Structures are given as structure tokens and as C-alpha cells.
Amino acid sequence: MTAFDDHDGRKAPAALASQDLSSPAMRPMPFALSRRNALRAGIGIVGATLVPGIGHMGLAYADDKPAIGTWPAGSQGSSVFIGAAVPLTGTYAVQGEDERKGLELAVEHINTNNPLMKALAPKINNGVLGKKVELLVADSAAKPNQAVQAEQTFINQNKVVLMFGSTSSAVAVALNKFAQREKILYMAGISGSNDTTGKDCVRYGFRQGFYGETAANAIGPVLLAQFGKNRKAAFMTPDYTYGHTTTKSVADYLTEKGGWTVVTNQVSPLGTQDFSQYLTNIGNSGAEFLINVNWGRDAVLSTQQAKQFGIIPKMTLVVPYQIPFLAKEVGPDLTAGVFAATDFWWTLEDKYPLAKMFVESFQKKYGYRPEWGAENAYVSLGHWARMVTEAGTFYPPDVIKQFEKGETIPSLLGDVHYRPQDHQLVRPVILVRGKAKKDMKNDEDFWEVIGIVPGDKLMQAPDAFGCKLGDYT
Amino acid sequence: MINWSNFIAQCFNGLVLGALLALISSGLTIIYGTLGVLNLAHGAMFMLGGYAGWVAYTYTGSFLVAVAAGALFVMLVGLVTERLIIRHFYARPPEDQLLVTFGLGIVFVETVRFFFGSLSKTVPPPSLLTGITNLGFMVYPTYRLGLLGIVSVALLALYFVLYRTRIGMIVRAGIEDSVMVDSLGINVYRVFMLVFGIGSMAAGFAGIVNAPVVSIAPDVGDAILVQTFVVVVIGGVGSFTGAILGGLIAGEIVSITSMFNPAYSYVMLFIAMTLVLVLRPYGLLGSAGRE
Numbered sequence: 001m002t003a004f005d006d007h008d009g010r011k012a013p014a015a016l017a018s019q020d021l022s023s024p025a026m027r028p029m030p031f032a033l034s035r036r037n038a039l040r041a042g043i044g045i046v047g048a049t050l051v052p053g054i055g056h057m058g059l060a061y062a063d064d065k066p067a068i069g070t071w072p073a074g075s076q077g078s079s080v081f082i083g084a085a086v087p088l089t090g091t092y093a094v095q096g097e098d099e100r101k102g103l104e105l106a107v108e109h110i111n112t113n114n115p116l117m118k119a120l121a122p123k124i125n126n127g128v129l130g131k132k133v134e135l136l137v138a139d140s141a142a143k144p145n146q147a148v149q150a151e152q153t154f155i156n157q158n159k160v161v162l163m164f165g166s167t168s169s170a171v172a173v174a175l176n177k178f179a180q181r182e183k184i185l186y187m188a189g190i191s192g193s194n195d196t197t198g199k200d201c202v203r204y205g206f207r208q209g210f211y212g213e214t215a216a217n218a219i220g221p222v223l224l225a226q227f228g229k230n231r232k233a234a235f236m237t238p239d240y241t242y243g244h245t246t247t248k249s250v251a252d253y254l255t256e257k258g259g260w261t262v263v264t265n266q267v268s269p270l271g272t273q274d275f276s277q278y279l280t281n282i283g284n285s286g287a288e289f290l291i292n293v294n295w296g297r298d299a300v301l302s303t304q305q306a307k308q309f310g311i312i313p314k315m316t317l318v319v320p321y322q323i324p325f326l327a328k329e330v331g332p333d334l335t336a337g338v339f340a341a342t343d344f345w346w347t348l349e350d351k352y353p354l355a356k357m358f359v360e361s362f363q364k365k366y367g368y369r370p371e372w373g374a375e376n377a378y379v380s381l382g383h384w385a386r387m388v389t390e391a392g393t394f395y396p397p398d399v400i401k402q403f404e405k406g407e408t409i410p411s412l413l414g415d416v417h418y419r420p421q422d423h424q425l426v427r428p429v430i431l432v433r434g435k436a437k438k439d440m441k442n443d444e445d446f447w448e449v450i451g452i453v454p455g456d457k458l459m460q461a462p463d464a465f466g467c468k469l470g471d472y473t
Numbered sequence: 474m475i476n477w478s479n480f481i482a483q484c485f486n487g488l489v490l491g492a493l494l495a496l497i498s499s500g501l502t503i504i505y506g507t508l509g510v511l512n513l514a515h516g517a518m519f520m521l522g523g524y525a526g527w528v529a530y531t532y533t534g535s536f537l538v539a540v541a542a543g544a545l546f547v548m549l550v551g552l553v554t555e556r557l558i559i560r561h562f563y564a565r566p567p568e569d570q571l572l573v574t575f576g577l578g579i580v581f582v583e584t585v586r587f588f589f590g591s592l593s594k595t596v597p598p599p600s601l602l603t604g605i606t607n608l609g610f611m612v613y614p615t616y617r618l619g620l621l622g623i624v625s626v627a628l629l630a631l632y633f634v635l636y637r638t639r640i641g642m643i644v645r646a647g648i649e650d651s652v653m654v655d656s657l658g659i660n661v662y663r664v665f666m667l668v669f670g671i672g673s674m675a676a677g678f679a680g681i682v683n684a685p686v687v688s689i690a691p692d693v694g695d696a697i698l699v700q701t702f703v704v705v706v707i708g709g710v711g712s713f714t715g716a717i718l719g720g721l722i723a724g725e726i727v728s729i730t731s732m733f734n735p736a737y738s739y740v741m742l743f744i745a746m747t748l749v750l751v752l753r754p755y756g757l758l759g760s761a762g763r764e
Contacts, residue, residue, distance in 0.1 A: 093692065276728070
């Protein structure tokens with residue numbers, strides 16, 4: 001329904017409010033009002049009252065630093081707001097909902113001094129720097145324009161101090177640029193594109209999760225060891241930055257290190273439902289491996305339909321960038337024996353105490369074991385809370401510099417650190433293999449962890465993908 | 474260099490996709506032709522058919538019951554929606570009709586999401602149609618072959634109702650000139666309600682028979698809605714045969730283009746639509762005088 005996006009009623013008030021706030025002189029005169037202008041003026045007035053102190057921002061705060069972004073206005077009340085734009089509808093709705101729950105749990109834990117959150121951010125004290133943290137969530141539908149509009153609303157109405165979200169690197173890249181322009185911190189959430197901390201990196205953006213290049217370098221050696229050299233692979237790629245960069249990273253590894261051949265790469269638009277034409281091309285390609293880079297519902301449908309066409313099990317399925325809930329949706333018959341790289345899997349609780357605490361409290365609250373969308377969201381907020389409390393201020397350049405110290409900090413998977421040059425977290429990538437139904441110990445025991453690969457060996461040189469971070473102010 | 478076995482397989486894909494699009498579009502086009510309301514909730518009707526069928530399948534384990542439940546439930550939803558909501562919009566401007574049907578679509582989708590969540594649901598094909606069939610020149614999923622037959626039968630049934638029954642004659646007359654039908658003493662509002670019900674049923678039926686191919690989720694109708702519009706524009710608004718022709722053309726364009734470069738499949742579809750709009754604004758089988 002793309003044609004009607006701009007008419008979505010939910011966004012209109014924000015856009016109007018921002019116009020009216022930024023240019024009070026443009027408000028309609030109180031005479032001869034049309035109905036629409038009256039409405040617009042009303043929204044402007046309501047919007048203005050929601051933002052106390054807008055007229056004397058910067059003067060009221062007797063700090064030696066000039067106002068920047070939503071600072072200091074965003075942290076002058078009794079609470080600070082985090083604005084999240086995650087997909088709650090569309091192709092990535094299932095994964096976005098998992099992210100939302102991870103955020104919700106993190107905020108609850110920050111405000112209640114939960115021991116797990118204390119481990120990630122020791123200086124929280126029933127909140128951050130004396131402020132309660134409040135979470136605002138909007139549906140991005142995995143569309144960049146919708147995500148940016150949602151965040152703009154949050155900035156106008158709530159002066160958010162942190163933006164979060166994506167699931168779709170197209171959104172992450174758009175919010176990266178938006179964050180840099182608005183000078184508001186942004187944590188990317190699920191984003192698999194090399195570009196997010198590569199050519200589209202920004203000073204104000206950070207990424208906790210793994211991505212195409214680290215996934216490729218983690219899973220590549222396993223594939224070569226398992227299946228040998230000089231094999232033939234078909235790729236399925238979603239047509240945007242995540243798909244293209246991840247396919248390139250995986251294909252480069254397999255061709256350069258293993259002499260594999262990419263016999264076809266079927267590129268499909270995000271939100272494809274019928275994959276028959278792509279699968280027909282793959283069926284006629286002579287490939288031995290189906291490397292499916294599709295994600296979310298696209299991955300579910302393309303995998304199910306590959307089975308319908310007999311491509312699975314004729315070809316061996318590989319999932320380089322694991323999709324939360326894929327195994328649950330397609331069933332263990334299709335994922336048994338499949339190799340995948342991922343950010344987190346709940347059975348890691350056996351090895352990492354913090355992971356165990358997370359899985360337990362998540363399961364208690366939501367009734368299922370968290371996927372890596374929730375883990376990624378939770379840890380991202382934990383790291384933000386740590387950096388803000390360590391810096392002792394919400395002033396964004398100081399928080400950024402705290403991240404850029406590159407100190408060793410905890411995560412659910414042991415010690416990690418942010419790389420100052422590109423703001424990418426150096427963190428392990430988890431390798432898993434799908435379990436057969438008979439080997440599953442419970443109804444969520446879909447994957448067996450076969451490797452935990454340290455992040456530093458998996459990453460490209462900080463400048464290899466063209467990252468230039470930009471200014472602090 | 475064209476790989477001919479791939480080409481034939483793609484033509485076949487186009488046929489299956491096209492038949493499905495034809496069925497959904499025929500529902501949309503008779504509603505628009507008769508009532509003059511462009512039903513933006515048509516994609517949601519497709520989705521509702523899938524869910525109603527899935528619920529029935531969960532309880533009975535029977536594919537036939539699922540298909541009947543999907544079609545009939547959506548027909549009922551169509552009848553009730555027309556009676557309670559759409560009817561009050563006939564005299565209002567087209568923008569209002571677009572808004573109310575668009576809103577209805579959102580309500581249907583989010584209601585389903587509220588009760589069933591976003592995780593996709595699978596309806597397995599009937600045991601007779603599982604597996605893969607070797608056609609000699611290619612192998613093809615058996616259910617998709619069956620789907621072609623099922624949809625063809627449904628289209629024939631719809632054709633029979635529209636062209637061989639009295640009610641069909643009234644509907645076709647309504648498409649040409651509903652004011653005249655009204656002045657001939659026929660209760661045109663009852664016809665409108667029935668047409669909305671039948672048109673919705675076509676989408677609901679398509680929704681459940683497609684469920685074994687594309688597992689259902691609340692958003693399953695969104696993409697279909699866009700393609701369906703393209704089909705209606707290509708075929709000609711209000712033309713049942715146009716919807717069938719348009720569906721098959723759209724299916725073939727998408728499939729055959731994907732052989733050369735899948736990224737251009739939908740671009741080609743919209744180029745075709747644009748060409749039709751420029752060269753024959755009323756569609757391939759539409760006619761200029763309809764209102």
C-alpha cells in the first residue's frame with residue numbers, strides 16, 4: 001500500500017506540529033480560518049504546550065555548552081524519553097515485536113535497578129542520572145520514510161534523548177543520517193548491512209549487532225570445512241543495502257577462499273510473497289547450495305516455497321544471517337542441519353551467566369525465550385545507559401566520547417568494546433546448526449550452538465568500507 | 474541466450490500467478506463496476522479468507538471445509554460491510570469511499586494481528602495434491618498445478634453466474650448503467666449488496682486456496698492489492714473478461730521478466746500498465762461509457 005503511505009493519519013499531526021513550531025510566524029491568522037487551517041493552528045498550539053521551555057531553550061541551562069539536538073531540553077524534566085521506530089507491521093513485524101519487548105524489558109530494568117542491567121550499566125540508580133527512562137514506540141513498517149517521520153514526532157513532542165530502531169538496514173542508514181543531522185544519539189538495533197557502520201556510518205550512530213561481513217567471515221570457514229572447495233551456490237538476496245552487502249561478503253569469502261562459484265543471484269524486492277519465478281531460475285541453475293539472505297517473512301516464504309519446488313532438500317540450505325523465529329515458522333523439518341550465523345541464541349545461557357539472567361527474566365515476562373532481536377535491543381539500551389552514566393551527562397558529544405574510549409564492557413556474551421573509528425561493537429558471532437525435531441529438548445530448542453567466534457578476527461579494517469564519522473557538533 | 478526449459482517453467486509460473494490475480498481482480502472489478510466504489514479493503518478480504526480457512530482447518534483438519542469456510546466467511550463479511558458501512562458512502566465523494574475502505578482494511582488487518590499475532594500460519598495442501606509432479610519437461614509442485622485447476626473452476630463458476638443467470642444479467646446491466654436498472658423497478662441496493670458479497674467472496678476464496686502456497690500473515694493482502702489494481706487497469710475497469718486477460722498478462726510479465734533480471738519484474742508490470750493507460754485508457758477490454 002505504498003501509494004497511500006503519505007496519507008497515513010498517524011503521521012500528519014507531527015508534520016504539522018513541526019512546521020508550526022519551527023516557524024511561528026507562519027501560523028495562520030485567527031481571521032477567516034478555513035476548517036483545515038483551524039485544525040492546523042489547533043495542533044500547533046497543542047504541540048507548543050507539550051514542549052515546555054521551547055522559547056528559552058539554551059538560555060535556561062546555565063552550562064558552558066551550547067544547546068545541541070534535544071539537549072538540554074530533553075533531560076530537564078523528571079524523565080527522559082527514548083524513541084523507538086521498529087517494524088510492527090509488514091515483512092519484519094515478527095522480528096520488530098521481539099525488539100520492542102527487549103526494549104521494554106531494558107527500560108523496566110533500568111528504572112528498577114535490576115541486577116542484570118546493573119551488570120551492564122553499574123551506575124544506573126532507578127533510572128539514569130536521576131531521571132526515569134520512558135520508552136516511546138512507533139511502527140516503522142521497515143520503511144525509512146515512516147521511521148524518520150516517527151522519530152521526528154518523538155523529537156517534537158517528547159525531546160527524545162536517544163533514538164533506537166531499524167530491522168531493515170535501509171531504515172538504519174536513513175536514521176543514521178537523520179541522527180547526525182538532528183544531533184541526537186541513535187542505536188541501530190537489527191541491521192545487517194555493512195554500510196551501517198561502513199560507508200553510511202555517522203558520529204551519532206552506534207551498532208551493537210553482527211553484520212554481513214562478520215557473518216560471512218564466521219560462517220565461511222565452517223562451510224568450507226564441511227562441504228569442501230569448488231562448489232556451486234545460488235543466492236537469494238533482498239533488494240536493499242542489507243541484502244546486497246551481505247551477499248557480497250558471503251560470496252566474496254566463498255569464491256576467494258574456497259573457489260566456489262555463484263551460479264545465480266536472485267534479487268527480490270522486500271515483501272515478495274510468491275518466489276516461484278526466482279526459485280524456477282534457481283532450480284534450473286545447477287546449484288548445490290541455496291544461500292538464502294532473505295529476511296523476516298521473505299525468508300519464511302522463500303524457504304517454504306523452495307521446499308514446495310523440491311529445491312530443498314535437493315540443494316543444501318544455508319542461512320548466513322539468522323532470522324529470529326525462522327525455525328519456529330517454517331518448522332524444524334526445514335531447518336534441521338542448516339548452518340547459520342547469529343547474534344544470540346538462548347541456549348548460550350549454559351555458558352554465560354548474564355545470558356541466563358536475560359533469558360529467564362524475558363521468558364518470565366513474555367512467555368517465550370527471547371530471540372536475538374530482543375537481545376540486541378536489550379544490550380543496546382544497556383550500553384547506552386552505561387555510557388550516559390559513566391559520562392555523567394546527557395550532552396551527546398560527551399556520551400559519544402565515552403563510547404569512543406573503546407573500554408572493555410560486559411555484554412550477554414562476555415566482554416566487548418565499541419570500535420572508536422566506526423562505532424561498531426566488537427562482539428562474537430554465534431554459529432548454529434538446525435536440530436532435527438527428534439533432538440529438540442523443548443519446543444524452542446531449534447538450534448545447536450556449534451561455535452562462538454571472537455569478533456576482532458571477523459571484522460574488516462575500520463576504514464575498509466569507507467566510514468567517515470562526521471562532526472560532534 | 475535463453476534457457477528454454479527455464480522459459481517454459483516461467484511461462485507456467487506466470488499462468489498460475491496470473492490465474493490467481495485474475496480471480497482476485499474479478500472480484501474487485503465487478504464491485505467497482507457495479508457500485509462505483511474502489512474497495513481498498515479487497516486485499517484485507519483476501520487475508521480474511523486465509524485466516525477463516527486456517528481456523529476451520531485447525532478445528533476440522535479438512536482442506537475442503539477450510540476452503541468453504543474461507544469463502545463463505547468473507548462473503549458474509551462483505552454483505553455485512555456493505556449493509557452497515559459502504560451503503561452510506563454511495564452518494565459521497567470518491568475520496569470518502571477510498572478513505573473508508575482503506576480504513577476498513579486497516580481495521581481488518583489489525584484485528585487479525587491482535588488475535589493471531591504476526592507469526593505466519595500454514596495450511597498444508599490436501600494430501601491428494603502434496604509433493605512434486607514430473608511433467609516431463611519440468612518438475613512442478615503438485616499443489617500449484619491443482620491451484621490452476623481450482624482457480625479455473627472458480628472463474629468458470631463466476632462466469633456462469635454473471636453471464637448465464639438472471640442475477641448475473643442484472644449485475645452486468647448495473648455495471649453498464651445502475652440508474653437505468655433502478656428505474657426499471659429492480660431493487661438496485663439489494664443487487665449492490667450481493668455484488669459486494671460475491672466480489673469479496675472471490676478474494677476470500679483466493680485467500681484460502683493460496684494459503685498452502687504462501688503461508689498467511691496479517692499483511693498478506695497488501696502486496697496483492699497493488700497487483701490487483703494493476704490487473705484491473707490493464708484489463709479494463711468493470712470488465713470480468715478483462716480481469717482474466719489482465720491477470721494472465723500480469724502474471725506472464727512478472728515471471729518472464731524475472732528470467733532476465735528479477736529486479737525489473739514489477740517495474741515491467743507498471744510499464745505495461747502505463748502503456749495501457751496511454752494507448753487505451755479504458756483498459757484492454759473496458760469500454761468508455763461506463764459509470
